[in-house]
Every structure is written in C-alpha cells, then in structure tokens.
Amino acid sequence: MNSSEPSANERLLDPSKLPRHVAIIMDGNGRWAKKRLLNRIRGHEKGAEAVRTIVRTCRELGISILTLYAFSTENWQRSKAEITALMTLLERFLESERQELMENNIRLNAIGQIERLPNSTRRALKEIMDLTKDNESMTLNLALSYGGRDEILKMVRSIADKIKSGELEPEAITSEHIVENLYTGQMADPDILIRTSGEMRVSNFLLWQIAYSEIFVTPTLWPDFTKDEFFKILFEFQNRERRFGRA
Ligand code: IPE
Numbered sequence: 001m002n003s004s005e006p007s008a009n010e011r012l013l014d015p016s017k018l019p020r021h022v023a024i025i026m027d028g029n030g031r032w033a034k035k036r037l038l039n040r041i042r043g044h045e046k047g048a049e050a051v052r053t054i055v056r057t058c059r060e061l062g063i064s065i066l067t068l069y070a071f072s073t074e075n076w077q078r079s080k081a082e083i084t085a086l087m088t089l090l091e092r093f094l095e096s097e098r099q100e101l102m103e104n105n106i107r108l109n110a111i112g113q114i115e116r117l118p119n120s121t122r123r124a125l126k127e128i129m130d131l132t133k134d135n136e137s138m139t140l141n142l143a144l145s146y147g148g149r150d151e152i153l154k155m156v157r158s159i160a161d162k163i164k165s166g167e168l169e170p171e172a173i174t175s176e177h178i179v180e181n182l183y184t185g186q187m188a189d190p191d192i193l194i195r196t197s198g199e200m201r202v203s204n205f206l207l208w209q210i211a212y213s214e215i216f217v218t219p220t221l222w223p224d225f226t227k228d229e230f231f232k233i234l235f236e237f238q239n240r241e242r243r244f245g246r247a
C-alpha cells in the first residue's frame with residue numbers, strides 16, 4: 001500500500017500507544033445525500049468510499065481490529081428499496097475489495113444475524129470469509145444485521161442450554177462464558193468507539209464490549225469522514241487518561 005506523506009496529525013501520533021480495536025458507528029449517509037438533494041442511496045455509495053479509506057488507514061497504522069456497524073437489526077425496518085441497495089452495495093464492496101484484502105493480509109469477518117441476509121449476500125460473504133480466514137495482519141469485522149441485544153439473547157440461550165444439559169452449573173458461570181458466546185468471541189474489546197453525524201446514542205452496538213471504550217462523537221457525516229479526522233481522534237485518544245475505575 002503506498003502511503004502518501006504523513007499529515008501533521010499523523011506525525012503527532014505515538015506508534016506505541018495505538019488502539020488495538022476501533023469500532024465505528026458509520027452514521028449520516030442519508031443526511032449527506034439529503035443536503036445535496038440526492039437519493040439516500042447515493043449517500044450509502046459515498047459512505048462505502050469512506051469505508052475503503054478507513055480500512056486502509058487502520059491497516060497502515062497497524063491497528064489489529066476494525067469493527068464497522070454497517071446494518072443493524074433495526075435497519076430491517078427501512079424501505080425495501082433502501083435495504084436492497086445496501087445489500088447490493090455490500091456485495092459490490094466485497095467483490096471490489098477482495099484483492100486488496102488478500103494483498104494486505106486482512107481477514108474479513110462478519111458479526112450479526114448473517115442467516116437473515118439475502119442468499120447472494122451470504123454467498124459473497126462466505127466466499128470472502130473463507131478466502132481471507134488465515135490473514136492475520138488485521139481483522140475487518142462487518143456488523144451486519146447486528147444488534148447488541150440480539151447478541152446477548154443468543155449468548156443467554158447457549159449458556160442456558162449448557163445448564164440444561166448439565167454441562168455447566170449456574171454458580172460456575174464466569175464472564176468468560178459470556179464472552180465466548182458473543183459474536184466477537186475472544187477479540188479484545190474496542191478501545192475506541194466513534195460515532196459520526198453527532199447522535200449521542202449507541203443504537204444497539206456492542207453493548208457488552210464497549211463497557212470501557214473511549215467514546216468519540218463527531219458532527220461529521222460518515223461520507224465526509226477523512227483519514228485526517230481519524231488521526232485527530234487517535235491523537236486525542238492517546239492523550240486521554242483511561243482509569244478503568246481506579247483512583
Ligand atoms: C448510516 O447512515 C448507514 C446505515 C444505517 C445503513 P444512515 O442511513 O443512518 O444516515 P442518516 O442517519 O439517515 O443520515
């Protein structure tokens with residue numbers, strides 16, 4: 001990957017204090033389009049370009065996990081036309097990124113209710129997940145038909161099954177049992193949670209995992225989110241004091 005000259009913000013970063021896991025609520029595609037009197041779909045298309053930039057930037061910096069909220073369990077309530085456009089866009093993205101993911105040793109993983117996605121989307125996802133499964137420089141997690149409450153519900157059901165079958169005693173449940181039954185499994189929790197377009201809410205994203213994430217909300221609409229703004233957030237992250245409840 002040919003990186004251009006580092007910007008001032010990039011130069012300020014301490015490479016030894018980078019986050020391991022960055023999670024992003026990519027919000028504001030619709031508003032970006034509306035401002036320009038365009039169809040919402042155009043906003044999603046433009047948003048996909050911002051995704052490419054951020055994936056590349058994380059890979060260049062050596063961030064190990066990037067989790068992107070692409071479609072929530074609640075987003076199924078949108079119009080059929082918008083849902084179809086988003087799925088088509090996702091399929092196109094997977095196809096166009098295949099080579100870059102391989103060249104850059106990036107594993108693509110999906111979290112969420114994959115079984116609810118259209119057949120063609122599922123097929124495309126499965127293919128790219130199989131292809132990239134041994135890549136280890138970075139994991140790109142796409143949250144698709146993802147909901148934190150759905151994830152917790154599934155986890156409770158699997159633990160309840162183990163109890164029912166006598167495999168596990170209720171007293172023996174630890175947070176390890178919880179973690180291993182979440183979509184994210186053994187992945188480190190996000191160090192940073194970014195939400196674009198200014199909304200002060202988590203919208204059902206990674207409810208368990210963000211317990212101690214540093215939160216950044218920016219008014220920038222997702223299609224306008226740049227590498228340079230990302231560097232600014234990373235710089236601020238490096239200057240925050242994470243206390244984890246200690247004095
Ligand atoms: C985020 O942008 C993308 C998805 C939720 C799929 P939105 O589509 O939510 O954009 P706004 O919030 O309407 O501007």
Ligand code: IPE
Nearest residue numbers: 025026027069070071072203
């Ligand atoms: C969150 O954005 C979901 C994704 C970015 C995929 P939404 O636009 O769906 O969230 P709300 O409706 O503003 O809470």
Ligand code: MG
Nearest residue numbers: 027028029030
């Ligand atoms: Mg939104």
